[in-house]
Structures are given as structure tokens and as C-alpha cells.
Amino acid sequence: MRYQSRPGIPKLPFINRAKALGLDESKPDNYYRDELIEQLSKTDALYCWDFGIQFQTNPKMSIDDVTIRWSEKKSPFFTVGRLTVKHQIIDFDKQYDSAENLRFSPWNGLVVHRPVGALNRLRNVVYPIVAKYRYQKRGLNY
Secondary structure (H helix, E strand, C coil): CCCCCCCCCCCCCCCHHHHHHCCCCCCCHHHHHHHHHHHHHHCCCCCEEEEEEEECCCCCCCCCCCCCCCCCCCCCCEEEEEEEECCCCCCHHHHHHHHHHHCCCHCCCCHHHCCCCCHHHHHHHHHHHHHHHHHHHHCCCC
């Protein structure tokens, strides 16, 4: 099966996509959640996300300066995994509570798989702060 980008999504740099799509600012913050609930409720629903990495092929490809664009010609993306989601009903309060109570950290894996670079060191500081805030906002202990 050949997978394609979602129809209608412009092939633009990520930062310009939302503007190009003309997203409605009056939409609720959870519009993506609502759309996902609707689309996955269809019996023929099938969505796939590929996860890719790029190898640092040149010392000028900085892992600390996120303003330096890595050339996909010099370092093409290499697919390391695929997440496939099929038809399912996901609009339950218990599921919502479970998802809201999750804490994500890419540093929970093997040391050799941990993120590198200045931006990721910052994420390592920010993620626990955000998780604590979300828990406190819901009246839960962190």
C-alpha cells in the first residue's frame, strides 16, 4: 500500500502550512481532537505516520543550532518506524482522562537513544514543568 500526505496539505515549510491552509482562528483549541474522533469512527479509517531520522553527514550540520537547515539531499530521511491507527471509537471520558494524565519523556529510554542538542536539553527541563502544571490544573498530585 502506498501512503501519501493528507490531501490538501500544502508542501510548504511547516511554519507556513497553517497560514496557507487558512485555518480559522475562531475554531476551538481542540478542533484536531474533534476531527480525529470523527475520522477514526469511520469503519474504513486507516492512518499512518512514518517516523524518520537524518544522519549528521557533515560537521556544519549543527545539532545545537536549530536555525541551520539540514539538506535532505545530503542527508535524506531514513524511516525507522511507522505508527498505524485503524478504525476505533476514542470519544470516552475515561480515555480522555487517561490521555490527560500521561507524561511523555524521550529520556526514559536507553542512554544511546536519548535526544541530543541544545533544544532537546531545554525540552528535558521544560517537559516536567509542563507535566506538573497540567497535573496541578486538574487537581492531581504530581
